[in-house]
Amino acid sequence: MIALTPREKAIVDLLTEGHTDSSVAQHLGISERTITYTLRALMDRVGVENRFQLGVVLSTKNSAPAATVTPHEPNLLDQF
Amino acid sequence: MIVDQAELRQTPAVPSLVRWGLSADADLVYRTLLTFGPQEVRAVARSLGVPARRAGAAVDELAAVRAAVPDSTDGGRVPREPVWRASPVDDVRAEMRRRKPRAVDVAQFARRHRAILDSIALPGQDYPSGLRANLLVDRATTRQRISELFAVGRRELLAMHPEPQFAPDIAGAALPMDRQAIVRGVRIRTCGVGPATTSDACTDAQELATLGVEYCELDEVPLKLKVFDRRVALLAVDPLNLDAGTLEIDHPVVLDALVTFFDQLWSTGNSRQSVSPIVLTSRERVIAGLLAKGHTDASAAAHLGFSRRTIAYTLRALMDRVGVENRFQLGMALGSAGVVRPPR
Numbered sequence: 001m002i003a004l005t006p007r008e009k010a011i012v013d014l015l016t017e018g019h020t021d022s023s024v025a026q027h028l029g030i031s032e033r034t035i036t037y038t039l040r041a042l043m044d045r046v047g048v049e050n051r052f053q054l055g056v057v058l059s060t061k062n063s064a065p066a067a068t069v070t071p072h073e074p075n076l077l078d079q080f
Numbered sequence: 081m082i083v084d085q086a087e088l089r090q091t092p093a094v095p096s097l098v099r100w101g102l103s104a105d106a107d108l109v110y111r112t113l114l115t116f117g118p119q120e121v122r123a124v125a126r127s128l129g130v131p132a133r134r135a136g137a138a139v140d141e142l143a144a145v146r147a148a149v150p151d152s153t154d155g156g157r158v159p160r161e162p163v164w165r166a167s168p169v170d171d172v173r174a175e176m177r178r179r180k181p182r183a184v185d186v187a188q189f190a191r192r193h194r195a196i197l198d199s200i201a202l203p204g205q206d207y208p209s210g211l212r213a214n215l216l217v218d219r220a221t222t223r224q225r226i227s228e229l230f231a232v233g234r235r236e237l238l239a240m241h242p243e244p245q246f247a248p249d250i251a252g253a254a255l256p257m258d259r260q261a262i263v264r265g266v267r268i269r270t271c272g273v274g275p276a277t278t279s280d281a282c283t284d285a286q287e288l289a290t291l292g293v294e295y296c297e298l299d300e301v302p303l304k305l306k307v308f309d310r311r312v313a314l315l316a317v318d319p320l321n322l323d324a325g326t327l328e329i330d331h332p333v334v335l336d337a338l339v340t341f342f343d344q345l346w347s348t349g350n351s352r353q354s355v356s357p358i359v360l361t362s363r364e365r366v367i368a369g370l371l372a373k374g375h376t377d378a379s380a381a382a383h384l385g386f387s388r389r390t391i392a393y394t395l396r397a398l399m400d401r402v403g404v405e406n407r408f409q410l411g412m413a414l415g416s417a418g419v420v421r422p423p424r
Binding site for chain 1: 260264265368371372373374375376405406407408409410411412413414415416420421422423
């Protein structure tokens with residue numbers, strides 16, 4: 001399991017949905033450069049070189065990257 | 081068409097697929113694939129003198145009844161498009177017989193559905209064991225809830241569809257959600273009656289082949305059901321009238337029972353068309369393999385003696401086929417489908 005910081009998780013979630021860097025930037029109100037740096041740092045930590053590899057690693061080590069950092073599992077049933 | 085005698089294969093008598101309800105184009109393309117061996121859609125179109133779009137539609141039709149399948153044993157060739165192979169005549173004949181429309185007793189499945197429902201839950205009623213069901217009052221509320229559950233679903237979605245045919249708008253609404261879930265690594269298993277590709281919205285054979293939804297075909301399916309992450313189950317109140325609303329159930333005991341029931345049905349399926357074959361061409365496989373080892377586009381290009389543009393173009397085409405928008409998603413899709421392994 002690879003733990004993600006809240007910012008990493010926000011970016012990864014949006015990439016997972018198919019956003020481009022620029023639309024991720026718009027969504028989160030940060031610059032594209034911040035996205036590049038954040039992902040670079042994450043890739044260094046995970047030990048991969050490119051985004052494709054990052055996707056492969058997260059898909060296999062974190063069966064659901066979107067949910068890894070939340071301290072406790074979000075309860076689906078809270079919603080009703 | 082110039083016929084090289086050596087290319088002609090010994091073929092048994094081919095039944096007319098038109099008689100089984102396929103188009104004349106599909107019949108012709110099937111015969112072509114059978115006679116001349118595996119080919120790309122474009123080559124079929126060329127040899128028949130029809131537009132590629134028409135040949136493509138015919139191949140989709142054939143793929144939907146498994147009369148044509150992507151040929152993965154294409155040796156050293158590196159086609160961008162999948163190469164299609166005709167299934168053996170006997171298999172096709174058996175398949176067509178099996179697919180002959182069966183009389184389905186809808187009233188009976190509705191009765192069975194209601195009987196199961198009555199035995200587990202009633203809306204708004206508390207049971208001594210704490211069983212509680214939440215009623216989603218109509219179709220719109222149900223759809224809204226389904227998309228919410230899809231958004232938070234993380235591991236697994238189980239679905240049962242008793243209808244002999246999916247309404248195109250339902251399948252159309254489900255397709256993008258299925259795709260997104262699969263890209264996130266959610267495993268989707270569906271039990272249904274009839275072939276996986278009954279709806280107009282799903283006729284694109286490639287889309288389904290690459291999507292990765294596991295499908296189990298059964299003679300009958302007794303429930304209209306969705307189970308999200310084994311924690312929430314949605315059951316139609318009336319399987320014949322989706323406007324009557326849906327029950328949402330979260331009781332672990334009921335969930336256990338439903339999942340067990342699903343697994344039992346799944347294991348009895350008479351044909352399982354399954355497991356995510358995101359089929360890569362040899363070129364795609366090599367490039368994806370290099371990227372997975374950490375190559376950049378430029379170093380992969382240098383390694384293979386391609387131009388960077390070829391790398392980008394090949395990956396763009398693959399991403400379009402898999403239905404993803406960026407490299408990260410592509411990595412997730414290929415990683416979770418087991419097509420590409422992580423480093424070390």
